[in-house]
Each structure stands twice: as structure tokens, then as C-alpha cells.
Amino acid sequence: MERFALPRIAVPEEKPHLEGKTEPHVVAEDFSVFYRANEAVVKVSMEIPRGLVTAIIGPSGCGKSTFLRALNRMNDLIPGCRTAGKLYFDGQDIYGPNVDVVALRQRIGMVFQKPNPFPKSVFENVIYGPRILGIRNRSELAEIAERSLVRAALWEEVNDRLNENALGLSGGQQQRLCIARALAVDPEILLMDEPTSALDPRSTARIEDLIGELRGNYTIVLVTHNMQQAARVSDLTAFLYEGVLVEFGETRRLFTKPRKKETEDYITGRFG
Amino acid sequence: MESKTQLGTRKLLDRSFTGLGVGSIVLMVAALIIVLGPIFVRGWGSFLFRATVEHRQMMLENFGRGDAEVILAEAAAAEQARQPVYVMIARFEEELDEMGSPERREYRGYLGELKDRLRELLGPLPGEPRPVLPRSQYGQTRWDRAVVKLRDVLYVEEYDYSDPTRMGQRILVPRVKDFEGTSLEPLFAYIEQNLTEMLRPRVTFYWRFLFDTSVDAHFFGGIWPEVLGTLYLTVGAMLFAVPLGIVAAIYLAEYAGEGRIISGLRSFISTLAGVPSIVFGLFGLAFFINAIHISRSKSVLAGSLTLAVLVLPTVIRASEEAVRAVPQTYKEAALSVGASKWRTITTVILPAALPGILTGIVISMGRAAGETAPIIFTAAVSVGRPLKLWQTLTQGTPALPWNIYNLATEHEAVDEIRHVQYGMVLTLVLLVLLLNIAAILLRARITRKLRG
Numbered sequence: 001m002e003r004f005a006l007p008r009i010a011v012p013e014e015k016p017h018l019e020g021k022t023e024p025h026v027v028a029e030d031f032s033v034f035y036r037a038n039e040a041v042v043k044v045s046m047e048i049p050r051g052l053v054t055a056i057i058g059p060s061g062c063g064k065s066t067f068l069r070a071l072n073r074m075n076d077l078i079p080g081c082r083t084a085g086k087l088y089f090d091g092q093d094i095y096g097p098n099v100d101v102v103a104l105r106q107r108i109g110m111v112f113q114k115p116n117p118f119p120k121s122v123f124e125n126v127i128y129g130p131r132i133l134g135i136r137n138r139s140e141l142a143e144i145a146e147r148s149l150v151r152a153a154l155w156e157e158v159n160d161r162l163n164e165n166a167l168g169l170s171g172g173q174q175q176r177l178c179i180a181r182a183l184a185v186d187p188e189i190l191l192m193d194e195p196t197s198a199l200d201p202r203s204t205a206r207i208e209d210l211i212g213e214l215r216g217n218y219t220i221v222l223v224t225h226n227m228q229q230a231a232r233v234s235d236l237t238a239f240l241y242e243g244v245l246v247e248f249g250e251t252r253r254l255f256t257k258p259r260k261k262e263t264e265d266y267i268t269g270r271f272g
Numbered sequence: 273m274e275s276k277t278q279l280g281t282r283k284l285l286d287r288s289f290t291g292l293g294v295g296s297i298v299l300m301v302a303a304l305i306i307v308l309g310p311i312f313v314r315g316w317g318s319f320l321f322r323a324t325v326e327h328r329q330m331m332l333e334n335f336g337r338g339d340a341e342v343i344l345a346e347a348a349a350a351e352q353a354r355q356p357v358y359v360m361i362a363r364f365e366e367e368l369d370e371m372g373s374p375e376r377r378e379y380r381g382y383l384g385e386l387k388d389r390l391r392e393l394l395g396p397l398p399g400e401p402r403p404v405l406p407r408s409q410y411g412q413t414r415w416d417r418a419v420v421k422l423r424d425v426l427y428v429e430e431y432d433y434s435d436p437t438r439m440g441q442r443i444l445v446p447r448v449k450d451f452e453g454t455s456l457e458p459l460f461a462y463i464e465q466n467l468t469e470m471l472r473p474r475v476t477f478y479w480r481f482l483f484d485t486s487v488d489a490h491f492f493g494g495i496w497p498e499v500l501g502t503l504y505l506t507v508g509a510m511l512f513a514v515p516l517g518i519v520a521a522i523y524l525a526e527y528a529g530e531g532r533i534i535s536g537l538r539s540f541i542s543t544l545a546g547v548p549s550i551v552f553g554l555f556g557l558a559f560f561i562n563a564i565h566i567s568r569s570k571s572v573l574a575g576s577l578t579l580a581v582l583v584l585p586t587v588i589r590a591s592e593e594a595v596r597a598v599p600q601t602y603k604e605a606a607l608s609v610g611a612s613k614w615r616t617i618t619t620v621i622l623p624a625a626l627p628g629i630l631t632g633i634v635i636s637m638g639r640a641a642g643e644t645a646p647i648i649f650t651a652a653v654s655v656g657r658p659l660k661l662w663q664t665l666t667q668g669t670p671a672l673p674w675n676i677y678n679l680a681t682e683h684e685a686v687d688e689i690r691h692v693q694y695g696m697v698l699t700l701v702l703l704v705l706l707l708n709i710a711a712i713l714l715r716a717r718i719t720r721k722l723r724g
Contacts, residue, residue, distance in 0.1 A: 074604060079529065106610030116601035118620060119721075128619070129609035165721075178605070185609050 022049035025189065025219045026071060031085035032243075033066050033075065040066045042243040043085060048236075053211060053220045055234035055251065057227055059266065063243040064223045068191050070094075071221065072108035073101050089189075106133070108189040109182035114198045115174035117166035117181070122158050125166045125177055129185035144184055152180035153210050172203025176210065189219045196229065208233050227267055231255050239263050308701065315698025317416070318691050323476035325350045326395060327413035327492075334406070334487050337480075346472060353469035356462060357390070358398050364456045382450040386425070393421040394470060406488040407685075413492060414691070415473035422467055426460055481695055489655050490679060490692045498696060500658045501572070501669030502641055502703070505651060508576025508664070509583060509640040514633055516580070517587030521629075522617060524588070525595040545585035550645040552582045557649035570668035572659065575651020582646050583636035590632020594625035627718045634711030638704040644673040654678050672700040 024047035033041040041063040048054050056064040066075065073094065075081045087094040094104065106129070117125050126145040127135075135141055145162070149155040154176040158169070166177055175195060182190060192211070196204040211220060211233045224230050230237050231251060238248040239262070247254060247263045258264040325346050331337045364383065368376050387397060395411035396403060403409050412418035428447050431440035448460045463470075484494030528534045556578025560566045567574050598621050606616040622629075644652075652674035659669050679693040680686065 072608065074608065077604070077607070102610050102612050105608055110604075110608035112601060112604060112608075114601060116599070116605045118602060118605065119624060128606070128611075132609065132611045132615055132619075181605070181609060 022052060024048065025050035025090065026221075027086075027088040029086040029088070031067075031070070031087050032083065033063070033070050034082050034084070035066075035078070036080040040243055041070065041240075044240075044243075044245045046238060046245060046248050048219065048221060050219050051216050052235040053215050053222060053233055054236045054238065055222045055224055055230035056238045056240060057224060057230050057266075058240035060225065062240045064240045065193055067240065068193055068221060068223045069110075071189070071191055072105050072110055073099075074105075074110065076101065106185050107187055108191060109185065109187035110191040111175070111178050111182055111193065111195045113194045115171055115178055117169070117174050117177050119165065119167055121163045122166050122169070122177060123162040126180050126184050128181060133185065148180040148184040149177075151183050151214070152176045153206065153213065154180055170203070172199050172206055175199060175203065175207060179207075179210065183214075183218075187218065189221065190214065192220065192222045194223055194225060197225065204229075227255075239266060241266070311694065311697050311701060314691070314694040315696075315701075318481050318695025318698070319479060320475070320477050321691070322415035322473040323478070324411070324413055324415055324418060324471035324473050326410040326471065327476065330406070330410050330413055330487070330492050334492065335484065350470055350472050353466055354394055356466075357394075357459060357470075360456055360459045360462075361387070361390075361397070364451075364454060367455060379451075379454070382447075383456075385428075386447065386450075389421070389425045393418060393425055407491040407688075410492075412471065415471065416691075417688070418467065418471055418473070422464070425463060482699065485657060486655070486692075489683065490689045491685075495672070495675075495692065495696055495699065497656050497658045498670045498672045498675045499699060499703075501651075501656070501671040502673070502700070504572045504659065504664050504669060505575050505579060505647060505671055506637055506641045508572060509579035510633065510637055512577060512580035513584050513587050513636065513640075517584055517632075518591050518622075518629060520584075520588045521591030521595055522622075525592045526613070526617060526621070541585045541588055545589065548645070549582060549643055550648075552578055553646040553649050555581065556646055561650065567666050570649070570651050570653060571666050572651055572664035572669050573666075575647045575668075575671075576664075578646045578650045579640040579643060582643060583640050586636045586639065587632050590635070591625070591629045594628025594632070595621060597628060598624040627715045630718070631711050631715050634707050634714070638707045641707065642673050642700060642704055644677055647671055647674055654682070672696050672703070676700065 026048040028044050028046050028048075030043045030045055031041065032039055032043050044067060056068065058064045069075045070083060070087065071089075071094070075083075083095055089104070089108065093099070118128065120128075123142075123145055126148050127141045130141060130144050135144070146155060146159075149158065154173060157173060158177075161168075166174065169177060175198075179190075179195075196207050199207065208229060211222065214220060215233075215235075222230070222234060234251045236249065237251040237254045239246045239254070239260075241262055247258060247260045249259075254263065255267055258267060325343075328338055328343045329347055332340055332343050361383070368379055368383070371379065391397060391408070391411075393411055395409065412421050423444075426447055427444035428450070430443050430445050432443055433440045435441075446460070448457060451457055451459070478494075481494040482499060483496045485496055487493040524534070524538065528537075556574060560574040560577050561569065561571075566577065602620050602624055603616055606620045607613075611619065651668050652671050653668040654670065654675065656668065656670045659667055676693060676696045679689055679696065683689060
């Protein structure tokens with residue numbers, strides 16, 4: 001059967017400050033996640049560098065979301081879910097016995113696949129986290145709200161409708177609001193679980209721009225099924241297949257000169 | 273060919289199903305109209321009716337209501353119109369003394385009966401001591417009842433048993449026949465023609481029917497003790513059932529796992545919702561009063577607790593459904609910014625589940641307000657005064673559902689107070705209706721707020 005010529009993934013030029021001077025922020029050592037007997041993530045070992053964008057790609061059901069949600073222990077919600085191996089965040093074992101999950105999640109924020117603002121006003125959405133942390137001062141809260149919305153590139157669009165219900169915003173705005181909400185508690189890491197999969201191309205582009213702006217200040221881990229997106233916004237890319245980390249490396253290198261056969265097959269669209 | 277017949281069968285099935293559905297809805301609406309129609313029409317008669325001067329006098333003497341001078345003047349005018357009746361009777365009594373013995377005894381019997389009927393219509397006859405019971409102190413206060421009593425004055429009820437194959441036929445024999453040829457003969461025509469002057473009916477809007485206490489076991493006055501008792505019982509039941517129910521719902525939806533014990537517990541709660549209410553009533557008596565002595569005897573507290581147990585399954589189930597219906601994404605969003613489970617529940621899940629929870633609560637309130645069986649043994653008394661708040665801990669209370677039953681079956685003069693019974697039914701129906709409308713509005717408002 002004749003093979004079709006497949007488009008190659010466009011990879012931008014090398015990004016600045018990625019010359020081996022990065023330090024690991026999250027370290028996985030033979031880390032596995034089980035759903036009852038089923039091993040969804042199999043002995044993954046990788047180092048996620050501080051301040052950079054790390055993309056995790058792979059076909060549906062490869063365990064990339066599971067791995068991401070393991071980083072801030074969102075999998076704890078799922079009954080029958082357990083882990084093995086080690087996962088370190090700033091040298092501290094995330095699954096250690098004395099970990100305060102609530103405090104951990106404040107340091108490792110998350111943005112979800114579908115925009116999920118609360119059915120409250122824009123302002124109340126952004127300051128939900130700080131409120132939980134016990135900040136009561138109105139002007140301080142207003143300051144945090146403005147700072148977070150500016151960082152999430154949403155301030156210009158919503159500064160005159162802070163008291164309107166967040167569900168009245170467009171999908172893209174809602175997703176940036178969720179990013180602002182995550183940023184409001186000053187996390188060190190931002191986990192993004194396919195943040196643009198429910199958005200139109202224009203909103204997607206805005207979110208991708210935003211990820212570029214946040215890069216450097218936050219460690220970002222981005223799960224995406226969209227390889228172009230991974231190529232556009234990430235510094236490092238990990239390819240997960242059936243729970244196994246097949247290949248992990250600099251994005252440009254991985255997309256242009258994949259070392260593994262499976263990686264090449266996947267990025268050229270032969271499966272997945 | 274075969275597919276064609278199948279199509280025909282399917283169409284027929286579809287049509288008959290639609291027919292059945294529409295039919296049952298029509299039947300339901302018809303039943304509702306047939307039941308509610310008379311309730312509204314006759315219940316309204318407790319508030320708006322033609323009140324006689326007796327009503328105004330009764331109001332003045334028992335509630336201190338109305339302009340005393342005006343009412344007394346009116347009563348005097350009515351007395352004036354009644355005077356010929358009394359004069360005729362007095363004269364007839366004098367004539368009786370001159371009659372022969374057997375004749376006199378016969379007329380005395382007739383006269384005694386006539387006087388009984390007149391007392392019912394117009395109140396005590398002149399010169400008689402004031403009766404003890406308020407019901408005998410006044411004549412008819414309502415014109416519709418006066419018309420019935422007038423018939424009793426004018427006619428004697430007799431039964432014709434001449435045809436043994438049929439039940440006794442009731443015939444009304446004019447009472448004037450008893451007194452044919454005596455000086456009392458014109459009395460009946462006089463009463464018939466002058467009853468309006470004697471009772472002076474006037475259309476009256478008695479809105480205080482809702483807020484007056486009853487006089488002499490509902491012969492006169494209003495239904496406030498019943499209304500207040502119902503409110504106490506309902507609010508009291510909610511006070512216990514709502515917090516418990518919501519906490520239980522949160523536990524079941526958020527904390528309890530999916531184990532065998534929990535699913536058993538769930539079906540147990542569902543079953544509990546179907547237990548006959550009289551069983552709850554007996555439980556309330558056995559447990560709250562006899563076992564833990566929450567009060568010495570019937571009390572609003574014991575009744576409220578019993579009703580709370582009755583509606584608890586409904587509250588739990590409605591609240592659990594509502595909590596479960598909150599999108600998982602809200603929960604994840606709250607947890608991901610570092611909210612604890614408890615904070616997530618109080619700040620995100622409960623507000624989002626509020627419409628559903630409220631609906632469950634208000635439906636339960638309607639149920640608690642209307643339940644009769646659970647309060648028979650635990651709270652309801654036939655006659656009582658409106659309770660002060662602290663008295664609810666130790667005392668029973670009249671309540672609308674129980675007193676409707678009581679007035680319909682156990683009251684010593686069911687026919688005399690039919691209108692009160694209908695007034696109570698109307699009040700109860702409106703109360704429950706109001707609660708349901710409130711639930712719908714509340715739900716709509718909160719849902720709108722949540723949707724943005």
C-alpha cells in the first residue's frame with residue numbers, strides 16, 4: 001500500500017537558556033501509578049527542570065494525565081489508586097508519610113482540560129485560593145486579583161466586569177480565568193492537563209502565548225495530545241506510551257531526531 | 273410484508289402509549305379539580321359569609337371587637353323584631369293553663385320542641401338564665417346555618433315507613449299543623465317573613481378567622497391555635513431534620529465509600545422513606561415519650577422529632593442527589609488551589625447543591641405540615657390555646673391536619689361546624705401550596721444566580 005507523505009512537525013528555533021544549567025524541580029524515580037491491579041504509569045524516571053515548560057505527549061490512555069495528576073496528588077480522589085516508586089518535589093517526597101496535601105497543592109497548581117470556573121463572580125473565582133489561605137483584607141485581595149489576572153493576560157478584558165458571573169465569559173476567557181485562579185496562590189509549578197482541548201484555535205493561541213509568558217517564572221508541565229502545540233511551547237518533551245516513558249528530551253531534538261522507533265512513528269502520525 | 277406489519281404494530285403501540293399517558297394526566301387533573309374545587313368554594317365560606325347580629329354580639333363579648341354602641345343598638349332592634357314571637361309564646365302558655373289535661377300535655381310536648389328549635393335559631397328565650405356553654409348563648413351567627421335552622425322551626429321531620437320494601441322516606445311536615453287552630457298558628461308565618469329583621473345578616477369578611485382562637489370547641493372564632501401548632505411542628509421538624517439530613521447526605525456522597533455496608537445503608541434509607549406514617553407515629557410515642565421521656569405526655573417537641581424522623585429519609589436522599597450532581601470539576605478546581613476537603617464542601621459543593629437541597633427541604637416541609645398520623649400520639653390535641661414558644665417543650669398543640677380529622681369525625685356537632693372544617697382544609701392546602709411555590713421560586717432564583 002502506498003504511503004502518504006506526512007507533514008513534519010514544525011519546530012521553532014532553539015529556545016534561550018536551555019544550556020544544561022537547569023536544576024531539577026520534580027524528580028521521578030521508578031514512579032508507578034496503579035488503578036487497582038492496572039498499572040497506568042510504569043516505572044517512570046525523569047527530571048522536570050525548574051522554570052521551563054515540559055510537555056508530555058502520547059496517545060490517549062497512555063497515562064500522561066495520570067502522571068500529571070500524580071504530581072499534586074489529585075489521584076487521591078480516585079478510589080483504588082495507589083503509587084509505587086519515588087516522586088520528589090524540591091527534594092521532598094510527594095507521597096511521603098508527613099506530606100500536607102493541602103499545602104502541596106498550593107505549591108503545585110493545576111489547570112484542567114475543560115475550563116472549570118466556579119459559578120461565582122470573576123473576582124471571587126480569582127481570590128478563592130487566597131481566601132482559603134486566610135487572607136481577609138479586601139484591598140490585599142483586590143491587589144492579588146489584579147496581579148493574577150494581569151499575569152493570566154485577562155485583566156484588560158475583564159477589569160470592568162469583575163463582579164459578573166464567571167460563567168458568562170467565553171471559553172477561552174474562562175480557561176485564562178482558571179489559570180489566574182491557579183496563579184493567585186503563587187504556586188511554583190503549574191500543571192496543565194490539555195488546557196486547550198476544549199477551546200477554539202484563537203483561544204488556543206492566546207493560551208499558548210500565555211504559557212510562553214509564564215515560562216521562566218513557573219515550572220510548567222503541559223499534557224497535550226496536540227504535537228504541534230508541544231513543539232511550539234515546550235522546552236522539553238516526554239513521550240509516554242502505554243504508561244512507559246519511551247523518550248524524554250529537548251523538544252527540538254525529539255521532534256527532529258527521535259531516538260526511538262516508537263517516538264518517530266508517533267510524531268509522524270503512524271499511530272495514536 | 274413483515275416489516276410493514278411491525279411498523280403498524282409499533283405505531284399502534286406508540287399511539288396507545290400516548291393515549292394512556294394523556295388519559296392518566298387528564299384523570300389526575302380532573303381529580304384535583306373535583307377535590308380542590310369544593311375545598312376552595314366552601315373553605316372560602318369561613319372567611320366570607322353573611323354574618324348575623326348574633327355573630328357581631330359574640331365577637332363583641334368574646335373578642336371585644338366592634339363598636340359596642342352600634343352593636344347593642346342593632347341587637348335591640350333585632351330584639352324588637354323578635355318580641356312578637358316571644359309574646360305569642362307567652363300568651364299561648366297562658367292559654368295552655370286553661371286547657372284540659374290530655375290536650376295540655378300534648379301541646380306542652382309540641383311547645384317544648386318548638387322552643388328548642390327557636391333557641392337554636394335565635395338564642396336563649398327571654399327570662400331564661402344565661403347558658404354556660406357559649407354555643408347556647410347565641411343564636412345562629414351565620415345566615416346559611418340560620419336558613420337550615422329556620423327549616424327546623426317551620427317543619428317537623430317525619431319518616432314514612434308505609435312501604436316495607438323501601439327505606440323510610442323522609443317527609444317534612446309543616447310544624448304549624450301541630451298548632452292548628454291555636455293562637456300560635458300565625459307565629460310560623462311571622463318568623464318566616466321576619467327572620468331577616470330578627471337576625472340582620474350582613475356580608476362580612478372575617479379574615480381574622482386565621483388569627484382568632486376558637487370559642488367553645490370551634491363553634492365560634494377562628495383557627496389560630498391550629499395554624500400556629502402546624503407552624504411549630506413543621507419548623508420544629510425542619511430544625512432537626514435539615515442539619516442531620518444534610519450532614520448525612522454529605523457523608524454518604526463525599527466520605528462514605530461504595531462498600532457493602534454503605535449500599536445497604538442506602539437501601540435502608542430508601543426503605544425508611546416508604547414506611548407508613550402511622551408507624552412513625554407509634555415509634556414517636558414509644559421512643560420519644562415512653563422510652564426517653566422527652567416530655568411527660570404529648571408535646572410539640574415530641575411531635576416535631578417524630579416528623580423529623582419521618583422526613584429525614586427524603587431530606588437525605590434529595591440532598592445526596594444534589595451533592596452528587598455537583599460537577600466533579602468544581603471539586604477538582606477547589607482542591608487544586610489548596611482547599612481542604614471540608615473547605616471544598618462548604619465553599620463550593622454546598623452552594624452549588626443548594627437548589628436541590630432546598631427543593632428537598634421544602635417538599636419535606638409540605639409533607640410535615642400535612643401529616644396526621646405521626647402527630648396523633650405525639651403532639652396533637654383537639655382543643656387548645658395558641659402556645660408560647662417555651663410551652664412547645666412540654667405541651668401538645670392543635671394542628672391543622674389532626675383537627676380536620678377531628679372536626680370531621682369526633683366533634684360532638686359535626687354538622688354545625690362544617691364550615692370551620694372546610695376553612696381548615698383550605699388553609700392547609702394553601703399553606704402547602706405556598707411552600708411549594710416558594711420552593712419553585714427559590715430554586716429558580718438560585719439556579720439563575722449559579723448560571724450567571
